Amino acid sequence: QxxxxxxxxxxxxxxxxxxxxxxxxxxxxxxxxxxxxxxxxxxxxxxxxxxxxxxxxxxxxxxxxxxxxxxxxxxxxxxxxxxxxxxxxxxxxxxxxxxxxxxxxxxxxxxxxxxxxxxxxxxxxxxxxxxxxxxxxxxxxxxxxxxxxxxxxxxxxxxxxxxxxxxxxxxxxxxxxxxxxxxxxxxxxxxxxxxxxxxxxxxxxxxxxxxxxxxxxxxxxxxxxxxxxxxxxxxxxxxxxGKGGLITYDVTADTVAYRLADLPPVILLGVIGGVLGSLYNVLMVKVLHVCSLVNERGRAHRLLLAAAVSICISCCLFGLPWLAPCRPCSNKDCSTIDHPGGFENFQCPPEHYNDLASLFFNTNDDTIRKLYGRGTNDDFQKSSIMVTFGASYVLGILSYGVVAAPFGLFVPIMLTGASYGRLVGMAMGSDANLDHGLFAVLGSASFLGGTMRMTVSVCVIMLELTNDLLLLPLVMLVLLISKTVADAFNPNIYDLILRLKGLPYIEDHAEPYMRQLTVSDVVAGPLRTFNGVEKVGNVVHILKTTGHHAFPVIDEPPFSSSPVLYGLILRAHLLSLLKKKRFLLTRSVAGSDAAGQFGADELGKRGSGKHDRVEDVEVSAEEMEMFVDLHPFTNSSPYTVVETMSLAKALILFREMGLRHLLIVPKSSSRAPVVGILTRHDFMAEHIFGLHPFLRKSRWKR
Amino acid sequence: QxxxxxxxxxxxxxxxxxxxxxxxxxxxxxxxxxxxxxxxxxxxxxxxxxxxxxxxxxxxxxxxxxxxxxxxxxxxxxxxxxxxxxxxxxxxxxxxxxxxxxxxxxxxxxxxxxxxxxxxxxxxxxxxxxxxxxxxxxxxxxxxxxxxxxxxxxxxxxxxxxxxxxxxxxxxxxxxxxxxxxxxxxxxxxxxxxxxxxxxxxxxxxxxxxxxxxxxxxxxxxxxxxxxxxxxxxxxxxxxxGKGGLITYDVTADTVAYRLADLPPVILLGVIGGVLGSLYNVLMVKVLHVCSLVNERGRAHRLLLAAAVSICISCCLFGLPWLAPCRPCSNKDCSTIDHPGGFENFQCPPEHYNDLASLFFNTNDDTIRKLYGRGTNDDFQKSSIMVTFGASYVLGILSYGVVAAPFGLFVPIMLTGASYGRLVGMAMGSDANLDHGLFAVLGSASFLGGTMRMTVSVCVIMLELTNDLLLLPLVMLVLLISKTVADAFNPNIYDLILRLKGLPYIEDHAEPYMRQLTVSDVVAGPLRTFNGVEKVGNVVHILKTTGHHAFPVIDEPPFSSSPVLYGLILRAHLLSLLKKKRFLLTRSVAGSDAAGQFGADELGKRGSGKHDRVEDVEVSAEEMEMFVDLHPFTNSSPYTVVETMSLAKALILFREMGLRHLLIVPKSSSRAPVVGILTRHDFMAEHIFGLHPFLRKSRWKR
CATH class of the missing domain: 1.10.3080.10 (Clc chloride channel)
Known part of the structure; x- marks a missing residue:
């Protein structure tokens, strides 16, 4: 509808x-x-x-x-x-x-x-x-x-x-x-x-x-x-x-001049971003995998792990700045010291600041703003930025991987990228005529490209953050390189996490081995179908014995001269029907107003998690012998494929159309009108390899 | 493959x-x-x-x-x-x-x-x-x-x-x-x-x-x-x-401050843009329609029409500036006068300029740059801008509609929008604290939204042109309003032109009347099918008598026990087959290497316009009696729908998957394995209304 x-x-x-x-x-x-x-x-x-x-x-x-x-x-x-x-x-x-x-x-x-x-x-x-x-x-x-x-x-x-x-x-x-x-x-x-x-x-x-x-x-x-x-x-x-907490506009300059000679460091940044990004993904997944085993043991374990990480991070953040020397704040405004978002005094005497503490003792947004800042080439020492990079890289993996609480990856990745971007800028020394803040921006872009593998959106987000469209070609270049490099190693981090969670995600392309299979090769298990007018007992029995979410409905004699596919009925609708108990005494077709007796609420899609269960439906023995007309509740326009359809093409159909069930019809006229039903799980690699173990080898052959 | x-x-x-x-x-x-x-x-x-x-x-x-x-x-x-x-x-x-x-x-x-x-x-x-x-x-x-x-x-x-x-x-x-x-x-x-x-x-x-x-x-x-x-x-x-001809960056200011009080004129601009834009579309299509009739009469007519338009426009552009008074260039740099892209002296004495001529005697890009310019509130008189708007609106329609040469609509629409944007800014007088150049930018956006109905892309293009991300919320607002207003009247201008050209474009949504039809309702004409191994004479005959581009291939006894759908073969492949003359003497299956004898070039997609024709293939009478095995050249994974599939759902399938042919299979087992074939033309409104005239009324009912 x-x-x-x-x-x-x-x-x-x-x-x-x-x-x-x-x-x-x-x-x-x-x-x-x-x-x-x-x-x-x-x-x-x-x-x-x-x-x-x-x-x-x-x-x-x-x-x-x-x-x-x-x-x-x-x-x-x-x-x-x-x-x-x-x-x-x-x-x-x-x-x-x-x-x-x-x-x-x-x-x-x-x-x-x-x-x-x-x-x-x-x-x-x-x-x-x-x-x-x-x-x-x-x-x-x-x-x-x-x-x-x-x-x-x-x-x-x-x-x-x-x-x-x-x-x-x-x-x-x-x-x-x-x-x-x-x-x-x-x-x-x-x-x-x-x-x-x-x-x-x-x-x-x-x-x-x-x-x-x-x-x-x-x-x-x-x-x-x-x-x-x-x-x-x-x-x-x-x-x-203060400044809004959001990473605000106008971070860098309004004019950026760059020459051809600036390209090598930019390309270098892209390559570094790709390598570090794919490594980050690998490490993150490893840590997540190990910790999910620990976390499954119970809530106490989770809390203990989180506490351990928190203490460890606090020690790091508090301990490392002692290594950094104090710097006089002669060339900057010392009044910002010890205000939120400003520079930190830490252990230093007055009129001095500790650059590492200034980076650590602020929110991530403020730190990023500092690193992106223009004309701040002399604010930070190389060693401090290096420590920041190391801490940020390791603590980012540790934080996200170990602790099971709600938080994200985007900002830490930006921060890590910004820190090594600055490092590259510093290493260039006076050869580069680009500002170190600009290097930090490009570093962020490269690390985002290397981990998340997004191009257009990250590019636009970086531009919107910095409000400087002249950066566009540089950001594009960095993103393209880092994504290309990283794609050679592994997929993006969200896909890795998805896979780790075991969610049946359908990729937007078919794997090579899928071309060797037809849809009939992967359909497993017996097919359960209903007649157009079905006995209530049968319905209850099939619902209780199978977990399928949809069933083909087939009209058989006397309703038609030969078996005819009528459509597809959903489990949820069958349950609503059983609850409503509008049963028929004989095997006949109900009036056309049958569907009208159901409100939209009953047949509509429920909120997630709210499903009826067949165990909750009570049907008496007498009612079991009655009949129910499924026609009004059946979707009579299901999508179908012929049984010799290549699995790869069926996958594309399934995904593009956003289907949940795909009926398989026979090529020949001499068989039942439906030979199977494909669901999301039939496209999963594990399922296919279970049925066709020899494919597993060929998968890695090329 | x-x-x-x-x-x-x-x-x-x-x-x-x-x-x-x-x-x-x-x-x-x-x-x-x-x-x-x-x-x-x-x-x-x-x-x-x-x-x-x-x-x-x-x-x-x-x-x-x-x-x-x-x-x-x-x-x-x-x-x-x-x-x-x-x-x-x-x-x-x-x-x-x-x-x-x-x-x-x-x-x-x-x-x-x-x-x-x-x-x-x-x-x-x-x-x-x-x-x-x-x-x-x-x-x-x-x-x-x-x-x-x-x-x-x-x-x-x-x-x-x-x-x-x-x-x-x-x-x-x-x-x-x-x-x-x-x-x-x-x-x-x-x-x-x-x-x-x-x-x-x-x-x-x-x-x-x-x-x-x-x-x-x-x-x-x-x-x-x-x-x-x-x-x-x-x-x-x-x-x-000079300045690059491209509408360059940095046209407006780098800081835009706006308050809530500035919203009413912005909303007004959006509404004006919507109304003027849809009117522009209507007029444009009318003019295009009339002129296409004239243009069809021959090349001489086209040249004459173009010449007439050119003379008319030259007169307008040269005549109208005489109405504008001369203005002293006290408050601006008179050295730019009479340089390309600068201000024009026209009939005025030295140290004066004619503002209307300055807008007319420049390329569109320079004119737009002038209108977008910041701090130019006093450069132009209201009357001059009004004349510019009128001339731009009328001449835009006239130019594109009448002359048949290669050119585009985007820039004139920007210019027209910019002119009425400035007018609105001037009408606001001192109430508005926005710059008139900014009003021009917003005017362009609103007119683009009103005619082309693009939102995100126009918004980003405007931002990239002006290099000012702070404009974003205002441009978004204007675009949303103008598109909404204009969508109430007619579709966007490119779709109108498409329709006028009669190209069978498939919309991305189904029309209401399509839900009342099934696919079998719209399939017209007899279906031509081939056997898996077909007589050459039959192939030639069918290719000569029909214009179809694809034919279902059905295996019949003795190759299978009952008729079985094997797949779909393309006309182009049949012609290649006939040219190659690899015929069989008896009704038997060719070796599996048959397809290998054809190079990729022969079976690959040709460049547009380069098609073989059946008339070019010469087959002797003897060969006519021979057989050809179609199996190796048949696509055995065609997309199919059952005959009771709603037309609307089939349309979505057709479009989403980018199909050219869609086979219709029967629901019941007792019939032929294919009952029809859907092509792009079967989804066109004219075709459907031809078959089901009563729908034409119901189309306008709601």
Whole structure:
């Protein structure tokens, strides 16, 4: 059922609602993004100010205890709510959103509980000086808002509204989730165009032209909301909010001049980014794999692991700056010392600053802003940047890989990239006429390209962050090189995490071995079909004995002269039918109004996680002998392929059309009208190799 | 056949070639874009300089004759080469590229002849002071380069190369054309990201994530090429090249401050843009329709029409500035007077300038730059801008609608929008704190949104042109409003032109009436099928009597126990088979090496326009009685739908998968294994209404 077959009033209602939802999503995502920043700036800022004051007063040990203690408390809190309230909120969330948009409904990813844990957990984890960011969770938060707005609030506490019935289907929910994810990126990085491109390039598996335009509207709303809220706080009445927490515009210069001679270091940066990025991915997956084994042992183990990491990181961050010498702040404004976002005095005498501490004792956003800063070539020593790079690289993997709490990878990757970008700039010495801040920007781009393998969206995001379009060719070049280099080693990090989680994600291309198979080669198990008018007992029996989500419906004599494929019926609809108990005494066709007795709610798509189970349906022995007419509830236009169709082509059909079930029809007329049914799992490599072990060898042959 | 089934060496070769092609496309598109600009700047610049000098010397009539004469000569030349050499080069070219990417092969659109005419014709037409732009033809030129690079040069003069055999298929050609089109936009507007988005949003019907990344690489190459060439010319050794002809960066200020109070005029601009834009579309289509009737009468008519338009425009441009009063150039640098791109003295005394003439006697790019200029609130009078707007609106429609030569719509639309944007800014008076140049930018955006209905790509292009990301929220708002308003009236201008040309373009959504039909309702005419091993005489007869491009192949006894669908064979392959004359004496299956006897060239996709015809194949009477085995040449994995599939769902399948033929299989087992074949034409509204006239009414019911 599509909205185009409805009346004009319903269409207007639908279109109006769709845009209203986008507006809501935009406003909510913008508000949440702002709130996250406000909270992190204040919590982390308060912590850093306190530590700085204690250090100034030479109470070094007290400072350490305050620092480590608050970090430990915040991280334990974040891990605890994740473990006890909603484990689905852990991690980045981007792989889950990507899988959802591919058609995989992971349990509980879009519930109100997950949303709240994600917001609170992100704030706590990011404030705890863990080397993590708040950008990725914003994508999940945005998607979550999108899914919930479409459902009219959370599934438990939703206001039931007739208008919303049109949105109870896969397509509209997916659209709203896509818009929400784009809004999340826009809110996290203040990059409206980048948000749309991010959703387009790396999240969604299906895309329509109309969706670009809706996503664009949503991110525009986010941009306006953010601007309005930041304006309110710009007057200094948001405590430590300061410069906005968001990585702001105007970081670098407004004119960049570069010559052909500047290309070699830029190309070098790209290659370094590719190599380091793919290595980062490998290490991250290794660590994640090991820790997931530990984490499965129970919540106590998770908390202990998180506590250990937190203490370790606190020691690192507090210990390493002692190695850095004090530098006089003659050439800079010493009044910024010990303000949030400024330079740190640490153990140094007055009028001096410790450059390493200045990088460590700030939020990631402030650190990145420092590294991107223009005309700051002399602010940092090579050794300090080197330590920053090492710490950032190792702690980034350690933080994300070990701790199971909500946080993201984007910002730490930017920071790591910025640090080695500066290193390359310093190594060039006076040969390069580019600013070190510019090297940092290019380093970020190269590391993002090497780990996440996004090109257009990262490029646009970098441009929107730095507000300097003249950077474009350099950023493009760096991204292209780093992605090419890294792609030679392994896939992008989100895909690796997806695979580690075992979600049945369908790739957008077919593997070579799939060309050697036809669809009939991979269909396993007996096929269960229903007659057009089926005995209730049969329905209950088949539902109880199989886990399939859809069944072909075949009309047999006396309803037709020979077996005829009527369509496909969903398990959920069968269960609704059984619950309603509109059974027939004889094997006959029900009236045409049968479907009208069901409200849209009953046949519509439920929120994730809310499924009826066949065990909950009670059918008496008498009713078991009655019949039920399945025709009105059957989708009579299922997609089909002939049995000799190559598996690769079927995969492309399956993915492009966003299917859940694909019927296989025979080539010859002499057989049953349906010979099998393909689902997502039939396309998974493990399933295929299970059936055809010899392919496993040929897979690696070339 | 897909590259994934080839050996490792072939894959490497393929990937390497693919990227090399993108590199070539980028360099070529960049070079052509630069050359176009150079030529236009020099030809038009020379003309304007001569006219200015004559005006300064008070030789007003001589000036007019020079102006009108050169315009007439240039436009007649452009029209003549279009009419006599390649009519496919006429017009914008964007609709044709869009149709090609949708699957419609219009004849001759990607030949070398068309490319040359397009380049030369655009230069002449744009230099002739016709109110047209050079952006749209660049899209066609880019696409043309893409198609020809993939074929290894033009089809007539191509170097035959074994490596290229992998690119002789629809998919790779389409990818290269898409990259080429993106490169064209990037070269025309110097907007690399905008180019990718333009191709994505408004050109392509299919899109893969990998393609974004390739298109992005191509546009990056374009950006670098353009920059390098412009640097060479920046030293003043390209005659009148001046500021580059491309609408350059840094047009407006680097800081834009706006408050909530500025929103009403911005919203007003959006509404005006929507209304004027949809009206523009209506008028344009009317004019195009009328003139196409005249143009069909012959080449002489076309030339006469073009000459009439040219004289009329010359009179307008030369006559109207006499109405404008002279203004003292006290507050500006009078040294720019009478240099190309500067202010014009026209009939005024020294130290004065005529603002209307300054807008008219410059290339469109310079005029737009003037209108966008910051701090120029007092440079122009309200009346002059009003005349500019009127002339631009009317002459734009007149120029594009009447003359059949290669040129585009993008730049004139920008100019028209900029003029009414300034008008709105002036009408606001001192109430608005925004600069009039900014109003002009927003006006352009609104008019582009109102006519072309692109959102993200226009937004990014405007940002790349003005290099000011702070404009983003305002541009977004204006675009959203103008598109929404205009969409209420009619579709975008390229779709209207497509429809006028009668190209069978498949929309990305199904019309309501399609849900009431099943696929078997629209299949017309008898179905022609072949046996797996068919008599040569039958093949020739069917090929001669039908125009179908594909035929189902059905195995019948004795090759199978009952009729079995084997696959689909293409007309082109049948013709190759007949030419090769590998016939069998008896009805038996040929050896498995039969396909191996054909080179990739023979079975590969030909360049557009190069088709064998059945009349060219000579088969003797003896051979007519022989048999041919079709199995090796049949695609055994055709896409199929069951006969009760809703037409709307079949349409989506057809479009999403980029199909040319869709087989219809029966639901019941008792019938022939194929009941029909759907092609693009079966989805066209005219065809459906011809079969089901009653739907025509219901179409307008809601």
């Amino acid at each position: 599509d909205w185009r077959s409805r009346g004009r009033a319903a269409i207007l209602q639908y279109v109006f609602l769709k845009w209203t939802f986008c507006l809501f999503i935009g406003i909510l995502a913008g508000a949440v993004g702002f709130f996250n920043n406000l909270a992190v700036e204040n919590i982390a800022g308060r912590k850093f100010v306190t530590v700085s004051k204690l250090m100034l007063a030479n109470k070094h040990w007290t400072a350490f205890w305050v620092f480590a203690g608050s970090n430990l408390a915040l991280l334990t809190f974040a891990t605890a709510i994740t473990a006890f309230v909603s484990t689905a909120a852990g991690g980045s969330g981007i792989p889950e959103v990507k899988a959802y948009l591919n058609g995989v409904d992971a349990p509980d990813i879009f519930s109100l509980r997950t949303l709240v844990v994600k917001i609170v957990g992100t704030i706590a984890a990011v404030s705890s000086s863990l080397h993590v960011g708040k950008a990725d969770p914003m994508v999940h938060i945005g998607a979550c808002i999108g899914a919930m707005v479409g459902q009219g609030g959370s599934r438990k506490y939703r206001m039931t509204c007739r208008w919303l019935r049109y949105f109870k289907n896969d397509r509209d929910r997916r659209d709203l989730v896509t818009c929400g994810a784009a809004a999340g990126v826009a809110a996290a990085l203040r990059a409206p165009v980048g948000g749309v491109l991010f959703a387009l390039e790396s999240l969604s598996s299906w895309w329509r032209s109309a969706l670009i335009w809706r996503a664009f509207f949503t991110t525009a709303v986010v941009a306006v909301t953010l601007r309005a809220l930041t304006d309110i706080c710009g007057r200094g009445n948001c405590w430590l909010y | 897909d590259w994934r089934s080839r050996g490792r060496a072939a894959i490497l070769q393929y990937v390497f070639l693919k990227w090399t092609f993108c590199l070539f496309i980028g360099i070529l598109a960049g070079a052509v874009g630069f050359f176009n600009n150079l030529a236009v700047e020099n030809i038009a610049g020379r003309k304007f300089v001569t006219v200015s000098k004559l005006m300064l010397a008070n030789k007003h009539w001589t000036a007019f004759w020079v102006f009108a004469g050169s315009n007439l000569a240039l436009l007649t030349f452009a029209t003549a080469i279009t009419a006599f050499v390649s009519t496919a080069a006429g017009g914008s070219g964007i609709p044709e590229v869009k149709a090609y990417l949708n699957g419609v092969d219009a004849p001759d659109i990607f030949s070398l002849r068309t490319l040359v005419v397009k380049i030369v014709g655009t230069i002449a037409a744009v230099s002739s002071s016709l109110h047209v732009g050079k952006a749209d033809p660049m899209v066609h030129i880019g696409a043309c380069i893409g198609a020809m690079v993939g074929q290894g040069g033009s089809r007539k003069y191509r170097m035959t190369c074994r490596w290229l055999r992998y690119f002789k298929n629809d998919r790779d050609r389409r990818d290269l054309v898409t990259c080429g089109a993106a490169a064209g936009v990037a070269a025309a507007l110097r907007a690399p990201v905008g180019g990718v988005l333009f191709a994505l949003e408004s050109l392509s019907s299919w899109w893969r994530s990998a393609l974004i990344w390739r298109a992005f690489f191509t546009t990056a190459v374009v950006a670098v090429t353009l920059r390098a060439l412009t640097d060479i010319c920046g030293r003043g050794n390209c005659w009148l090249y």
